[in-house]
Amino acid sequence: MCGRFAQFSPVDILKSQFEIDALTCEVRPSFNIAPTNEVIALIRQDGIRLGKLRWGLVPPWMKDQEKPIGIINARSETLSEKPAFKKAFKERRCLILADGYFEWKKEGNMKIPYYFFLPSKTLFGFAGLWESWKDKEGKNQSSCAIITGDAKGAVGSIHTRMPLILSPKGAGLWLDSGIRDADILKGVLSELLNPDLDFHRVSERVNAVSSNGPSCIEKVL
Numbered sequence: 001m002c003g004r005f006a007q008f009s010p011v012d013i014l015k016s017q018f019e020i021d022a023l024t025c026e027v028r029p030s031f032n033i034a035p036t037n038e039v040i041a042l043i044r045q046d047g048i049r050l051g052k053l054r055w056g057l058v059p060p061w062m063k064d065q066e067k068p069i070g071i072i073n074a075r076s077e078t079l080s081e082k083p084a085f086k087k088a089f090k091e092r093r094c095l096i097l098a099d100g101y102f103e104w105k106k107e108g109n110m111k112i113p114y115y116f117f118l119p120s121k122t123l124f125g126f127a128g129l130w131e132s133w134k135d136k137e138g139k140n141q142s143s144c145a146i147i148t149g150d151a152k153g154a155v156g157s158i159h160t161r162m163p164l165i166l167s168p169k170g171a172g173l174w175l176d177s178g179i180r181d182a183d184i185l186k187g188v189l190s191e192l193l194n195p196d197l198d199f200h201r202v203s204e205r206v207n208a209v210s211s212n213g214p215s216c217i218e219k220v221l
Contacts, residue, residue: 002146002163005101006031009123021047031216034209035072042095044175057145058133059084074145080182088129090180095125105158115217116199127164153195165193
């Protein structure tokens with residue numbers, strides 16, 4: 001599972017690491033992104049566009065929702081089967097940009113937060129899906145979910161699931177709108193970065209969605 005993450009790299013870093021043809025939003029740092037927040041993502045629409053999506057995928061057939069939370073994670077194993085995901089899996093894939101993410105480990109009656117990041121401390125992209133739905137006012141709203149798989153490497157000592165972080169090759173294929181075959185796409189999801197992420201314990205202040213700032217990702221003993 002992935003329920004919180006951080007994205008604080010400036011726009012010049014985003015442009016240097018990813019092919020971006022159009023920038024459609026302002027990029028602001030956030031060290032504690034939570035479900036229903038807007039996230040920075042890449043989609044292919046007349047080239048690669050960097051824009052904002054609401055975190056929590058709302059299927060277009062979902063009706064009468066004032067402010068739906070949506071589905072924040074999509075299991076990689078069932079993307080081609082679940083009604084909420086199977087069309088987006090073929091037609092609306094995205095890359096959700098992040099510098100790191102949080103996971104919690106249960107220890108007795110406590111849940112201890114940890115921050116995961118690449119050893120290089122560089123930006124990366126989660127494999128994601130996006131959809132559009134109409135709110136009660138008839139306005140189009142775009143939302144997304146992060147794809148997860150079985151935890152590997154160091155992540156497995158903290159949690160059984162992890163978000164799928166794509167390699168540069170995998171990211172390019174994932175955003176290729178010409179690929180629609182489910183079996184090929186499942187193969188694309190195997191093009192991952194090394195799962196041996198670095199991690200450290202962080203302050204429990206990250207538990208509060210109102211907490212934001214560099215202190216959310218700082219190591220604590």
